[in-house]
Amino acid sequence: MSDPLLSYDPAGVMLPENGITPDDLAGMVNQLEEVRDEVLAESQLWADGVTPEDKVPFDAGFHELPGRLLSEYRNRGADSEIGRIQVAADRLAGLVDRVVSLGIGGSYMGARALMEACCHPYYNELPRDRRGGRPRITFEGNNVDNDALRGLFDLLYPDEGGGIADQWGIAVISKSGGTLETAAAFRILLEKLSDACDDDPAKVAQRVIPVTGKSGKLFDLATALGCPDIFAVPDGVGGRFSVLSAVGLLPAAIMGLDIVKLLEGADAMNEHFRNTHADENLVLQYVGVCHLLETKRGCDIRLLTTWGKQLESVGLWYDQLLSESLGKQERGAMPLTVVNTRDLHSRGQQHQEGKRDKLVTNLIVDKFQRDEIEIGKSDNNQDQLNELADKTLVDVLDAATKGTNQAYRDDNRPTADLHLPSVNEHTIGQLFQMLMLATVSEGRLIGINPYGQPGVEAYKNNMNAILRS
Structure with missing residues (x-):
């Protein structure tokens, strides 16, 4: 039925x-x-x-995107974009207990809506086994708020004997990489992540998953970092129409939601x-x-x-x-x-x-x-x-x-x-x-x-x- x-x-x-x-x-x-x-x-x-x-401008690519992604998934399985998103999300979920999702406007609002609608009302407060083994999700890079970001540091770098997360990663979402709110947060948090990974570039790369354009500042930075998974914001899909692309699907998959459904x-x-x-x-x-x-x-x-x-x-x-x-x-x-x-x-x-x-x-x-x-x-x-x-x-x-x-x-x-x-x-x-x-x-x-x-x-x-x- x-x-x-x-x-x-x-x-x-x-x-x-x-x-x-x-x-x-x-x-x-x-x-x-x-x-x-x-x-x-x-x-x-x-x-x-x-x-x-x-x-x-003509961004009509959002309309048939769901059907195209589903058709590719049914024909190619793990080699499809949906399959690759699920594999990357599972990989990151296995490495960390918290993912900081960076993005503003359409690069974050859909993912936030999915979390509040489809996850437990107190998802981040639950122990990991009650979250289905998935990491906590924190949204940043959507404002310029010094104290909020400082407060996040207290979670990412807990004092001895306290705190919440000791293993974390980043999903950064920006088509151009030039949006200042997100770019500044990424630079700051990337330095913190490097410290948390003992300045091991390979370990940092494993904990960062970008969603961006096929070229641009973020694409170039992600390539330089050696990120194993880079997902594209599809052509012809504006930010506010992008929730059903990798922009929304990657955070949803990290939370363990059924992106095929x-x-x-x-x-x-x-x-x-x-x-x-x-x-x-x-x-x-x-x-x-x-x-x-x-x-x-x-x-x-x-x-x-x-x-x-x-x-x-x-x-x-x-x-x-x-x-x-x-x-x-x-x-x-x-x-x-x-x-x-x-x-x-x-x-x-x-x-x-x-x-x-x-x-x-x-x-x-x-x-x-x-x-x-x-x-x-x-x-x-x-x-x-x-x-x-x-x-x-x-x-x-x-x-x-x-x-x-x-x-x-x-x-x-x-x-x-x-x-x-x-x-x-x-x-x-x-x-x-x-x-x-x-x-x-x-x-x-x-x-x-x-x-x-x-x-x-x-x-x-x-x-x-x-x-x-």
């Missing part, structure tokens, strides 16, 4: 005021089909090695996007709802609300995806990740009674991974919870979800539900691919090139000029 697909329910946006109607959405079907055809045609152009001048989920979403009519196509329905609420009702703030903690970093990954792809030409919706019920006690007032500029998309998990916890009966009933003794925390979350969305609907505030049957590698692979396809489709719908991020380059150029002046 194949794993179930995600599902999308936009019923909560069908409101008499401040929402849309079923006819509005039905009226977009032909337009959405045309956009889907354009995205599929772009994927084929990329596969054929054709880059239309009017579409530059991850890619199979993405491939299943590709199949759905390609072959399902627009009125039942969850990618296109999502795009249509978002577009209509923005253009008809001014809802240019999109709240991705996760109910529970484990999908917060998925939301943060999506923040980058939408912001960098569509935030151009003084246009593009503003994405915000919300974690409920936590944020109901901080942002909830604004969402309920603030400006009517928000579309809420609830990311709802239908089946949790662990046994449900009952509130239970107590002789000390000062909290007056005995009447809820047989209710579980899942029941409480479900009531909070329904109650919150009912309050929004009663005030004509639009909400939609995106359901994950459960949280595992297959469903997260689906979700990643769905949101990437939706973002590209919306870009083409509104006439914005979803690739490239020229605005980000401005701060980089200024920072480098200031430092070198």
Whole structure:
């Protein structure tokens, strides 16, 4: 039996005021089909090695990447890229008890999302046998934070009789190797790693796995170090679209996640996007709802609300995806990740009674991974919870979800539900691919090139000029 697909329910946006109607959405079907055809045609152009001048920059290589990697794996096994990633991850996991993953933006956010979604909630705090024999994962090189890096040194170089990790390695992820935050962290940590390896270059090389371009500063440095495993950031795959390449697959494999299942989920979403009519196509329905609420009702703030903690970093990954792809030409919706019920006690007032500029998309998990916890009966009933003794925390979350969305609907505030049957590698692979396809489709719908991020380059150029002046 194949794993179930995600599902999308936009019923909560069908409101008499401040929402849309079923006819509005039905009226977009032909337009959405045309956009889907354009995205599929772009994927084929990329596969054929054709880059239309009017579409530059053109990074459509992400689309069919999952299918290509899976096909290669089924045909070549251990000699495929997936096979080599698994072997390298197992090799490093056997050498060390902690891996410092260096990268920023798309070079780290997907991996962080995979860890929080698919690993134990307290993965790094568990003993090694409870982690399946896999190393702890620490993310660095994603900011310029002197004290945080100093604090990491305390873990990597524990005082006598204390500390956590005494054997560690580095996974460094940067297409060019020129991004200063990651490059500076790598230089500093590489020196520390050399000290930890008694200045043995061969030992250092064994403990560093780079993911980078086929040329550039990091590639040259990794070659000089003699790293036995160097994985490529594929051509035509921009950073924020790279989670299903070695950029995300290597850290996932180091954590012991099933990267084949991850890619199979993405491939299943590709199949759905390609072959399902627009009125039942969850990618296109999502795009249509978002577009209509923005253009008809001014809802240019999109709240991705996760109910529970484990999908917060998925939301943060999506923040980058939408912001960098569509935030151009003084246009593009503003994405915000919300974690409920936590944020109901901080942002909830604004969402309920603030400006009517928000579309809420609830990311709802239908089946949790662990046994449900009952509130239970107590002789000390000062909290007056005995009447809820047989209710579980899942029941409480479900009531909070329904109650919150009912309050929004009663005030004509639009909400939609995106359901994950459960949280595992297959469903997260689906979700990643769905949101990437939706973002590209919306870009083409509104006439914005979803690739490239020229605005980000401005701060980089200024920072480098200031430092070198």
